[in-house]
Amino acid sequence: MEAKPIKHLSKEESAGYDRKTLDYIRNAAAHGLYEIRGMGAKRKLPNFDDLVFLGASLSRYALEGYREKCSTKTILGTRFAKKPIELETPITIAGMSFGALSANVKEALGRAATEVGTSTTTGDGGMTPEERLSSKTLVYQCLPSRYGFNPDDVRRADAIEVVIGQGAKPGGGGMLLGQKVSARVAGMRTLPAGVDQRSACRHPDWTGPDDLAIKIQELREMTDWEKPIYVKVGATRTFNDVKLAVHAGADVIVVDGMQGGTAATQTCFIEHIGIPTLAALRQAVDALEDLDMKGKVQLIISGGVRTGPDVAKALAMGADAVAIGQGVMIAMGCNGETYCQGGQHHSAIADYAALGTAPGFCHHCHTGKCPVGITTQDEILEQRLEPMVGAKHLKNYLKTLNMELTTIARACGKQNVHHLEREDLVALTVEAAAMARLPLAGTSWVPGFSGY
Amino acid sequence: MENLTFDLAQTSLRELNQFLHNDAKKGEVDKVTVLNPDGAHNIAVGLDCPVTVEVHGHAGYYAGGMNKTARVVIHGSAGTGVGENMMSGVVHVKGFASNGAGASAHGGLLVIDGDAGLRCGISLKGGDIVVGGSVGSFSAFMAQAGRMVICGDAGDALGDSLYEAVLYVRGNIKSMGADTQIEPMSDADYAAVADLLRQAGIEHNPKEFKRVASKRELYYWNADANQEY
Numbered sequence: 001m002e003a004k005p006i007k008h009l010s011k012e013e014s015a016g017y018d019r020k021t022l023d024y025i026r027n028a029a030a031h032g033l034y035e036i037r038g039m040g041a042k043r044k045l046p047n048f049d050d051l052v053f054l055g056a057s058l059s060r061y062a063l064e065g066y067r068e069k070c071s072t073k074t075i076l077g078t079r080f081a082k083k084p085i086e087l088e089t090p091i092t093i094a095g096m097s098f099g100a101l102s103a104n105v106k107e108a109l110g111r112a113a114t115e116v117g118t119s120t121t122t123g124d125g126g127m128t129p130e131e132r133l134s135s136k137t138l139v140y141q142c143l144p145s146r147y148g149f150n151p152d153d154v155r156r157a158d159a160i161e162v163v164i165g166q167g168a169k170p171g172g173g174g175m176l177l178g179q180k181v182s183a184r185v186a187g188m189r190t191l192p193a194g195v196d197q198r199s200a201c202r203h204p205d206w207t208g209p210d211d212l213a214i215k216i217q218e219l220r221e222m223t224d225w226e227k228p229i230y231v232k233v234g235a236t237r238t239f240n241d242v243k244l245a246v247h248a249g250a251d252v253i254v255v256d257g258m259q260g261g262t263a264a265t266q267t268c269f270i271e272h273i274g275i276p277t278l279a280a281l282r283q284a285v286d287a288l289e290d291l292d293m294k295g296k297v298q299l300i301i302s303g304g305v306r307t308g309p310d311v312a313k314a315l316a317m318g319a320d321a322v323a324i325g326q327g328v329m330i331a332m333g334c335n336g337e338t339y340c341q342g343g344q345h346h347s348a349i350a351d352y353a354a355l356g357t358a359p360g361f362c363h364h365c366h367t368g369k370c371p372v373g374i375t376t377q378d379e380i381l382e383q384r385l386e387p388m389v390g391a392k393h394l395k396n397y398l399k400t401l402n403m404e405l406t407t408i409a410r411a412c413g414k415q416n417v418h419h420l421e422r423e424d425l426v427a428l429t430v431e432a433a434a435m436a437r438l439p440l441a442g443t444s445w446v447p448g449f450s451g452y
Numbered sequence: 453m454e455n456l457t458f459d460l461a462q463t464s465l466r467e468l469n470q471f472l473h474n475d476a477k478k479g480e481v482d483k484v485t486v487l488n489p490d491g492a493h494n495i496a497v498g499l500d501c502p503v504t505v506e507v508h509g510h511a512g513y514y515a516g517g518m519n520k521t522a523r524v525v526i527h528g529s530a531g532t533g534v535g536e537n538m539m540s541g542v543v544h545v546k547g548f549a550s551n552g553a554g555a556s557a558h559g560g561l562l563v564i565d566g567d568a569g570l571r572c573g574i575s576l577k578g579g580d581i582v583v584g585g586s587v588g589s590f591s592a593f594m595a596q597a598g599r600m601v602i603c604g605d606a607g608d609a610l611g612d613s614l615y616e617a618v619l620y621v622r623g624n625i626k627s628m629g630a631d632t633q634i635e636p637m638s639d640a641d642y643a644a645v646a647d648l649l650r651q652a653g654i655e656h657n658p659k660e661f662k663r664v665a666s667k668r669e670l671y672y673w674n675a676d677a678n679q680e681y
Contacts, residue, residue, distance in 0.1 A: 033673055146556040146575055149537055151498055151518040178672060190558070190577040190596045192616060195671040200594055204555035204575040205514070205533035214493045214532075218514045221469045222498035 034268060036175065038365025038375065040168050040261040040304065040326060045276045047259065048310040050432030051425050052441065056413040063410035070406040071416040074321050076298045077159060077228020077251040080220065084251075085137055085159050085228055087321070088117025089402050090417060091311055094256075094302050094325035095141050095161065095232070097123025099176050099185040100263030100365065102382035103130050105374050108332060108390030110134025115391070116398045121161060121323070124174040124199055126188050127153040134387075139230065142219070144173055145199035147189035151222065159252070160219050161230035162203075162212070164241075167260025167277070167303040169269040170234025173199035177264060180368040182377040209244040216249045230254055235280030235303065236273075242287035242299075252298045254323060255284045259304030261326040263375055264366030277303040279435040285318030294318065308404020315405075316412075316420035317436060331397035332390040333372040335362050339384040341373075348372050348384075454481045460495075461488035469497065472522075477501045491531065496524045499541070516543035519560060532569075535562040538579055544652075551588070554581045557598065563652040570607070573600045576617050582652035592619050592664075593629065601648045603656055611664050615671075619664040620645050622656060631670040635663045 013019065027035060056062035063070065077084040093113050098106050100123060107130040113120045119137035126148020127140055140157030142149060154160060165171060176185070176197040186193035206215045216229050231245040232254035245253045257277025262270065281301045288294045301314050302323035314322050326334075337359045338345040348359070351371035355364045365375035373384025409417045412424045426441040427433035433440045434447035444450060458468045468486065476484065477500065486507040489495055493512035496505045499522035507515065507524070512531040516524035519538040526534070529547035536552065538560040545553075548566035555571065557579025564572075567585035576595035586604030593609070595617035605623035612629025620641065628634075637658075645658040 146537060146577070149556065150558070151500070151520060151537070151539060154498070154518070155500075192671065195615075196673050200575065204571065204593075205536045205552040211513070211532070214513045218494045218497050218517055221465070221494045222518055224470055224473060225466075 034266045036177070036264055036366050037267055037270070037363045038261070038263050039270075039363040040259045041271050042363075043271055045259060045304075046278050046429060046432040046435050047276065047304055048278065048307075048313045050278070050429045051313050051427055051436060051438065053309075053312070053316070053408055053412055053424050054426060055411045055424075060413045062413050063415065065407055065410050068410060069415060070409050071418075072402055072406060073416075074418070076300070076321060077230075078298070079251045079296055080225065080249065081159075081228040081251050082224075082226045083158075083228075085119060085139075087119060087137065089398070089405075090315060090319075090321040091116075091398055091401055091405075092118050092139075092300065092321055092323045093120040093328055094260075094323035095121035095123045095139070095163065095166075096325055096329075097125040097174070097176075097263070098128045098131070099123070099125040099180060099189070099377070100375055102373065102376055102385065103128055103184075104382055104385050104387050105329075105332065105390060106131040107134045107387040108385065108394060109328065110138070111387060111391035112394035112398060113137070115395050116402070118398065119158070122157075124176075125185060126150065127156070128188075132156060141232075143199070144201060144203045145189075146204065147191075147199070154219070154222060157227060159228040159230060160223070161232050161254065162216065162219070162250075163232045164245075165201075165234035165236075165256075166232070166262065167234045167256030167258050167274055167280075168262035169265045170236045170274045171201060172265060172269050172273075173201040175199065175262075175264040175366070177366050177368065180263075180366075180377045185377055209248050212244075212248040220249075228252055230300070232256060234258075234260070235275045235277065238275070238280040238283035239287045242284045243291060246288070246291055246293050246297050250297060252300060252320075253284065253288075254300040254302065255280050256323075257281070257301070257303030260302055261329075262365075276435065277301060277305070278432060281314060281317050281319060282436050288318070308401040309408060311401055311405045312408040312417070312420060313425060315417055316424050317422060320418070327397070328394060329374055331394050332374055332385060333393070334370075334374050335359050336372055339372040340389050341384050341386065346384075455483040455485060456481050457485045457487060459487040460490060460492055465492050465494065468495070472496055472499055472503065472505065476503045489528070493531065496522070499524070502541070510547070515545075519543060529566070530564075534564075535560070535579075538562065548585070549583075553583075554579055557581070559598075561648075561651055563654075565654070567604065573598075573617070573619075576600065580648055580651075582648050582654060584652070584654050586623065589626070590629070592617060595619075599644060599648060601645055601652070601661070603654060611666070613670060614664075614666040616666065618644075620648075620661040621664060622660045622662075625664070628664070631667045632664055633667045635665050637661065637663050 074087045074090040114136040120135045121139040139159045178194045228251040230252040231250040235257045258274035298320040301319040305322040348371035370376040489509040497517040504523045507526045510528040514533045523542045530545045535543035536555040540560045544563040549564045549568040551569040553568045554562040556575040558577045565584040570588035572587040572591040574593045576598045578597040582601040589607035592611040596615040606625045609629035611632040642658040
């Protein structure tokens, strides 16, 4: 008698060779080039969501959430600069280039930041008049490429940020594919229009921390010691890097974790180089405390800071401020189904589909064909982000984060958000507890530090 | 018009630079002499007026860095990054220059009478550099615009990943960088070399120079480019 055919109830997908890996191998075989994309790490990582605040109760005294004062004032650059940066909030806008973003977006960032009393930051490619005019407080980046780097803009800036690396690609330079190297972008960067621009990964005129000390002194001499000098590092050997940046004379250190975004880089960089923001923040604070520099050199953390609770947790762990890039773009419409132009909402879904993606999944900043007009230099697409509309949404987002931040601070009994402290936090997972060196909730266990 | 002297054995670098940024801009002084520089870093950085600064001795890093319109003359040798990111004006090193001379210069003229170290003219963005002697390896790396005249030899990987900058070399080139080639000299090239040599005060026959420029094969991603990027 023949065996009865078996009806299989499931098909087994390989964990090692899953659909994502098949796509990867097929893409490599078809093109002979690595995948390039925008945004930050997509993999699941221990992050601020894995921490919770203890809040006040019998053992701590809460503040009235709606009435009592809670200061968010933030001062950056108190170590050497004659004119430190004074902000109304510890939430700043991360460095993003004109080129990666349209001029309209840079203007919107400046407008929103100015209204809420925070700073914006230039990017690879120099300072545009739009962003200088619209930003009350503008941080000017000095990058390895030195594209558009100009002593007049150094003098026009409110602070200088020497960029060693960024969280999405520590050890790598910037990248801007030809479709975004428009005539204006190319002119600012002294490049032939349309080239696939790959920036240098190291500065041209210094190597190592001892040289950096002299470079920082040059920028100070250049600006008569007025402007704060920031040093930005991608999160890798953060404990050592922060110490070296302090040694080199930084006023402010910016640490960008691996969740930090980019307008374009290799996926292998985004997902496989660098450490999570949570781990980097703890190492950075350790380094400052080790050198007795906590409070003297200010620390800005970035990379996956999205919400008010994220900001509050970053401050409690020891950051003085945060910088936000991707959240800011999403507030302006990135990955949204529609864009708002001429007072009306228009569907962008067909344009996402043309890129082979959909709202919520898009990381196609590198193509320059942003369906909502943010990461583009295309004359038609860039009109989809109107500066006033973008600025309004961004202002709302930043205000919301600030309200959440003060709400949490008050609940923890703090009159100043900078008074949030590590003791206010516990971790929900063993991984987060180990990285942040906080006790697992309901225990006194800090993995790796309490004996076992 | 006055000639003012700053003796760095007596006066701080800060006072010198503050003077050059503020008082010199008022136009009452057209020449500043710097004595006993003793290798100090950041001498005459960020100048923004047509003053002449004569440095008698050796300068450290970034002498004349980010210069606009001024003329900075170093009667000695210069450390790393001399004339880095200059926009206009002249920086003239009478002796030798260390690494990264003229890095990322957007304009102006850098003259080095002696040899220059590694990465001379790296990231050049429109400035002109004339080197009386030889340059070290990786010179003109990723140079985007501007011209370099090298009267002696060039080290390894000259002009690696060059964009639109043009290099003129009189001596031997140890090796070429990725995406560079030697091209025939045109009449315009001879005229350019002659003009730059004249400005630098260095005498050579332009006919002895060869032209190095980008092959422009790495301007775009290309799977068949054998990973030369």
